[in-house]
Amino acid sequence: QVQLVDSGGGLVQAGGSLRLTCAASGSTFGTYTIAWFREAPGKEREFVGAIRWRTITTYADAVKGRFSISRDNAKSAVYLQMNSLKPEDSAVYFCAAGNPISSTIHTTQAYYHWGQGTQVTVSS
16 A cells, blocks of 8 residues: 655746655555646646656656656655746646556556645746
């Protein structure tokens, strides 16, 4: 069992940066793929990116080149570094843990454990 806690959200101007943290408890953390999703008001929860093993990452096209994901298994933490933020990045961001196959890595159904979410607001 893994419990996830998201943190690091806030208000930032367009072009700025934020780093989100997903802190996990549970001894099996290192075996999970950790993904970030986001949900804006009135929209479906969408895939942002994920990290498998220690360094294999994949990103949604909307954030590719601006966001990066890293993990520190010794600290049971995953980080989402967000640069060059845009107003359209505003959303509640969630981390999630699961064991998806490649074709399902972007789907919410592939993840068993979720953080509570952290709000990111980007002003223009």
